[in-house]
Amino acid sequence: MIISVASGKGGTGKTTIAVNLALSLGDVQFLDCDVEEPNAHIFLKPRLTDERRIFVPVPEIDESKCTYCGKCREVCAFNAIAVLGGTGPGGGSVLVFPHLCHGCGACSIFCPEKAIKEIGREIGMVESGIRDGMGFVHGRLNVGEAMSPPLIRKVKERADSARTVIIDAPPGISCPVITAVEGSDFCLLVTEPTPFGLNDLVLAAGMLRELKIPFAVAVNRDGIGDGKVDDYCAGEKIPILMRIPFSKEIAGAYSRGEPAVSLFPELAGQFRDLFSRIRTVSGSS
Amino acid sequence: MKICVTSEGKSLDSPVDSRFGRCSNFIFFDTDTEGFEAQENSGFQFQGGAGIQAGQLAVSKGVTAVLTGNVGPNAYRVLASAGISVFTGVSGTVKEAIEGYRNGKYKAAEAPSVALKSGTQVKNE
Numbered sequence: 001m002i003i004s005v006a007s008g009k010g011g012t013g014k015t016t017i018a019v020n021l022a023l024s025l026g027d028v029q030f031l032d033c034d035v036e037e038p039n040a041h042i043f044l045k046p047r048l049t050d051e052r053r054i055f056v057p058v059p060e061i062d063e064s065k066c067t068y069c070g071k072c073r074e075v076c077a078f079n080a081i082a083v084l085g086g087t088g089p090g091g092g093s094v095l096v097f098p099h100l101c102h103g104c105g106a107c108s109i110f111c112p113e114k115a116i117k118e119i120g121r122e123i124g125m126v127e128s129g130i131r132d133g134m135g136f137v138h139g140r141l142n143v144g145e146a147m148s149p150p151l152i153r154k155v156k157e158r159a160d161s162a163r164t165v166i167i168d169a170p171p172g173i174s175c176p177v178i179t180a181v182e183g184s185d186f187c188l189l190v191t192e193p194t195p196f197g198l199n200d201l202v203l204a205a206g207m208l209r210e211l212k213i214p215f216a217v218a219v220n221r222d223g224i225g226d227g228k229v230d231d232y233c234a235g236e237k238i239p240i241l242m243r244i245p246f247s248k249e250i251a252g253a254y255s256r257g258e259p260a261v262s263l264f265p266e267l268a269g270q271f272r273d274l275f276s277r278i279r280t281v282s283g284s285s
Numbered sequence: 286m287k288i289c290v291t292s293e294g295k296s297l298d299s300p301v302d303s304r305f306g307r308c309s310n311f312i313f314f315d316t317d318t319e320g321f322e323a324q325e326n327s328g329f330q331f332q333g334g335a336g337i338q339a340g341q342l343a344v345s346k347g348v349t350a351v352l353t354g355n356v357g358p359n360a361y362r363v364l365a366s367a368g369i370s371v372f373t374g375v376s377g378t379v380k381e382a383i384e385g386y387r388n389g390k391y392k393a394a395e396a397p398s399v400a401l402k403s404g405t406q407v408k409n410e
Binding site (some may be wrong): 073078079080081082083084093095097100 | 292328331332333335337338340341359362363366367
């Protein structure tokens, strides 16, 4: 079973819940798909045993074959190619903007002169290892790189279908999040009981309905803010599966890179209960 | 010869648009005939590559100079590669910009004037 932990708003406690759930269950595989700022390893402290550099294909133009017809530019949905047909200082030229390229391959498929081949551009790496019985995989996107979905897919390719897989998703509701959560059997949305938490929870719930992924809510920092998250969930019949009280001690542990369950072992039972409730509401008990 | 001025509107009295790739309109002005053509910028809301498309358009129109407020690195690369002179820091109306260009008021940019994605920020004027 694949459980993803996501949220509209950043900083609500995705990593806190994903990490502590994983530690409370023990025999799981953890995938940190927040490749722009992976941080689960700080809490899980896995022994990393493998690293693989990840590349996306980008076009390389053989200008000895190119006729500057402009077909590649025309088919590129991401404006990653400009073709200057004979008006440039040295005759024609083709300019490729690799950071805009999504590696779809349309340019090389449609080039009538077969003048385009694809070369690899490194966007980051996937590292993996173990902690006790837990499998661990995360992606690290190169600094300055904007193309995270291909790297997230590479992290997810390592999912072990024989185990319970916990995915720590990036915040938001855009392409990286969709890439991280799609294919999950269940998604837990972490929110905080504030107007900001609610606003982004509503957006995230809409995204998951669109993706047809069953989901429920965990409320972190319970006790602050107002009751509108509860009202919304009640109105929409979204189950709230867990509440973590607002606690300076938990925040302090987080800031030191210590998982809450190692400081408060009694929390482990609550996280195992959370897992049971997830199995019940997702119908996979 | 033809020059391209980024414009908020479609007439010569419109203010110069301070952005290149994400301007509202392009005015293509022919200095020989004094005629012009206004074209809406279809790349205004592109998620990425607006400057590249705008540069490509300027190239296909055969302009020799671009007058605008700012130009980013991608658009600059397209324009410079095509041998088009880029004049940044241009303001006022389109008509004033063309006048200024003819009087040698502006100096051609030798580098992009702003960073990637600058045109996507909300204008605060």
